[in-house]
Amino acid sequence: MNYRLEVPAGERVPILLSVPHCGSFVPDELRSAFEPQALQQLDDTDWFVDRLYGFAASMGITMLSATISRWVIDLNRDPLDKPLYSDGRVITGLCPVTDFLGTSIYKDNRKSVEIQEIARRKELYYKPYHDALQSQLDQLVNEFGKVLLWECHSIRKVVPSIYSKPFPDLIVGDAGGTSASPGLIESALSNLDHGDYSVSHNHPFMGGYITRHYGNPSVNRHAIQLEMAKVNYMDDSERNWDEPRALKMQSLLKKTLEGQIAMLTGS
Secondary structure, eight states: OOEEEEOOSSOOOSEEEEETTOOOBOOHHHHTTBOHHHHHHOTTSOTTHHHHTTTGGGGTOEEEEEOBOTTTOOTTSOTTOOOSOOSSOOOOOSSOSBOTTSOBOBTTOOSSOOHHHHHHHIIIIIHHHHHHHHHHHHHHHHHHSOEEEEEEEEEOSOOTTTOSSOOOSEEEEOTTTTSSOHHHHHHHHHHHHTSSSOEEESSSOOOOHHHHHHOBGGGTEEEEEEEEEGGGTBOTTSSSBOHHHHHHHHHHHHHHHHHHHHHHHOO
16 A cells, blocks of 8 residues: 555544655665665655644544655656646656756666656556545545645755745645635634744745645635645754654644634534
């Protein structure tokens, strides 16, 4: 299984967390093709994000987390590999051949993954995650009449190939205001902005494929992406979990999601 599904034992609320980039598993048949040092670091992984949101079940929130590495296939990219941005930044594809800095992750410095291999990975790894995502969204809509998909991501504080300055601490993405209702967006921004962190809205990230594809507020299917700098819950090396930082961030995330629950349920 290339994902983990955590469903609350008790009463659920109409929120689904999606963590598509926390996986680090690379299948044996592919490992020999990758640069060994790159495999040791898997630098583009959203390390520990599933752990950061580990409180979700206690709030009645369902969480879907990837186990497969985004270097095998990126679950937050268009299945037809259409680019998310066109502003000159480095954009890793559906089956990446470089990391965020543009460095090759394969021994043979390949420029692309063969079409047949992409199709194989889509069937084995991409489709099951999205099938599970769609299934959970449908279940929650059937139960509550509405759903919020909260996309959970993290990134290094500085990635010059994407953005010339250090990233804000927190970046809320809603596809330019089209993937969620104004009320849910405002609630998220208001709660996050009352913390001790810098907050940006739709810049430099406005949400990836999952947010843009599944968010359709006209049919009560809302989607919001939260990108955060890793130093908010990891140490300065951005490799290790930092308990004090993580606890502080978790407190803000809980408050923010409580606000979303209140908006969705009218409580």
